[in-house]
Amino acid sequence: MRWRLLIPLLLPLLSGCPESITTIDDAGALRSDFDWQVRANIPLPVEPIDNAMSEAKFQLGRHLFYDPRLSSNETISCSSCHHQDKAFADGRVAPRGATGELHPRNSQALVNIAYNPTLTWGNPSLRTIEQQIVIPLFGETPIEHGISDANQELVLNRILSEPRYAPLFDAAFPGQPISYDTIVKGLASFIRGMTSFSSNFDRYEQGDGNALSESAKNGMALFFSEELECFHCHGGYNFTDSVQDRTMFLVDRPFHNTGLYNIDGLGAYPEPNTGVHEITSRAQDMGRFRAPSLRNIAVTAPYMHDGSVATLEDAIRNYAAGGRNLTAGPNAGDGRMNPYKDGFISGFSITDDEINDLIAFLQSLTDDEFLNSERFADPWATP
Numbered sequence: 001m002r003w004r005l006l007i008p009l010l011l012p013l014l015s016g017c018p019e020s021i022t023t024i025d026d027a028g029a030l031r032s033d034f035d036w037q038v039r040a041n042i043p044l045p046v047e048p049i050d051n052a053m054s055e056a057k058f059q060l061g062r063h064l065f066y067d068p069r070l071s072s073n074e075t076i077s078c079s080s081c082h083h084q085d086k087a088f089a090d091g092r093v094a095p096r097g098a099t100g101e102l103h104p105r106n107s108q109a110l111v112n113i114a115y116n117p118t119l120t121w122g123n124p125s126l127r128t129i130e131q132q133i134v135i136p137l138f139g140e141t142p143i144e145h146g147i148s149d150a151n152q153e154l155v156l157n158r159i160l161s162e163p164r165y166a167p168l169f170d171a172a173f174p175g176q177p178i179s180y181d182t183i184v185k186g187l188a189s190f191i192r193g194m195t196s197f198s199s200n201f202d203r204y205e206q207g208d209g210n211a212l213s214e215s216a217k218n219g220m221a222l223f224f225s226e227e228l229e230c231f232h233c234h235g236g237y238n239f240t241d242s243v244q245d246r247t248m249f250l251v252d253r254p255f256h257n258t259g260l261y262n263i264d265g266l267g268a269y270p271e272p273n274t275g276v277h278e279i280t281s282r283a284q285d286m287g288r289f290r291a292p293s294l295r296n297i298a299v300t301a302p303y304m305h306d307g308s309v310a311t312l313e314d315a316i317r318n319y320a321a322g323g324r325n326l327t328a329g330p331n332a333g334d335g336r337m338n339p340y341k342d343g344f345i346s347g348f349s350i351t352d353d354e355i356n357d358l359i360a361f362l363q364s365l366t367d368d369e370f371l372n373s374e375r376f377a378d379p380w381a382t383p
């Protein structure tokens with residue numbers, strides 16, 4: 001096996017941390033000994049070949065995630081827009097960056113991101129967390145952390161002069177300098193390690209029949225029914241059809257138009273939030289977004305790529321109508337007639353009791369351990 005011969009050469013490069021053990025299997029895939037805290041029967045995520053997981057990188061990333069030093073004017077950290085008690089969404093329609101600029105999209109929850117084959121609401125070209133993190137740090141449209149050519153040295157020096165960082169970087173990246181490369185790799189490792197599989201639904205799956213109420217069980221049957229069709233796009237262990245893990249050889253990267261808008265009668269979504277179309281400019285990609293994981297969905301309102309749906313009930317009523325008909329305002333138009341709408345968004349009839357059951361099921365995907373765990377909490381709070 002060629003890989004076996006390479007292992008002794010690659011190991012010191014790949015493992016990063018002396019205490020963490022990284023191996024490469026016969027298929028050429030990386031295996032660190034990181035404790036993913038993933039329950040039985042859930043496959044482990046893929047690890048990038050140039051940034052194997054380690055507990056030291058995770059802990060470094062956790063410090064960086066909560067640190068406003070890592071912004072132009074020390075006002076913004078990742079946690080400004082990603083709050084643990086909201087599954088790392090932020091409860092706002094859209095957030096503001098370091099200079100007050102409004103982001104056009106809703107802050108995403110950060111739940112089981114390690115399983116996402118694409119990152120952000122609707123971008124097929126963003127495929128690694130490392131690529132994605134550069135955007136909030138250095139992006140100019142919109143400005144989030146506000147780091148630029150003009151201030152990047154100043155910001156890096158702020159990190160260098162905080163005494164708690166030296167041992168953290170040393171443990172995570174021994175022998176390597178503190179740089180934006182190791183900062184991004186540390187942050188990515190924290191995000192990658194944020195797994196959530198301890199909801200009441202998970203307890204039910206593992207055999208505890210009492211973990212779900214009768215109402216939630218009814219809601220589960222509705223969710224997985226051919227009438228409501230939710231599971232086609234939000235199925236599987238991460239409640240999305242956009243998923244990758246170590247057991248998969250072929251990875252699909254699906255995006256769907258759910259009929260939220262139709263401002264010109266020809267299917268248009270409001271600029272700049274045209275989904276995959278924003279990247280490809282192809283008409284058929286208009287309004288196509290990644291189906292988000294529905295894990296912890298009850299705590300991440302408001303919903304959708306632009307935060308334009310206030311509650312789970314509203315989201316369900318839009319699906320029942322086969323899309324959203326906006327009768328007034330600048331974005332008025334009948335989304336139900338959107339020509340690019342996915343075939344599974346065809347509408348269904350549902351009673352008020354059934355809506356409550358479906359919401360009870362969605363609430364059963366809330367993982368209180370994830371929302372309260374010290375492991376994901378602000379490390380600067382304790383001296």
Ligand code: HEC
Pocket residue numbers: 065076077078079080081082095096097098103105106107108109110113116118119120121122129132133136137144145187191
């Ligand atoms: C100003 C608010 C803001 C800040 C600061 C911010 N984010 Fe985000 N984050 C967002 C928004 C909005 C999105 C959706 C972006 C899009 O669709 O273009 C997002 C998306 C993401 C995603 C993709 C999630 C997914 O499901 O694909 C990750 C990962 C992420 N952010 C991590 C971070 C990290 C790490 C930092 C700190 C370096 C950070 N964010 C800082 C608002 C913010």
Ligand code: HEC
Pocket residue numbers: 121228229230231232233234255256257258260288289290291292294297300302303304305306312315316319342343344345
């Ligand atoms: C054709 C695929 C598809 C089907 C079927 C579908 N969804 Fe979705 N769902 C999506 C996509 C794509 C989005 C994101 C749309 C956007 O932001 O414009 C979404 C968003 C959501 C959101 C908001 C997520 C967030 O993080 O803001 C909820 C809640 C939701 N769907 C629930 C459901 C329920 C309940 C059903 C069944 C009644 C269902 N979905 C059926 C694809 C689908």
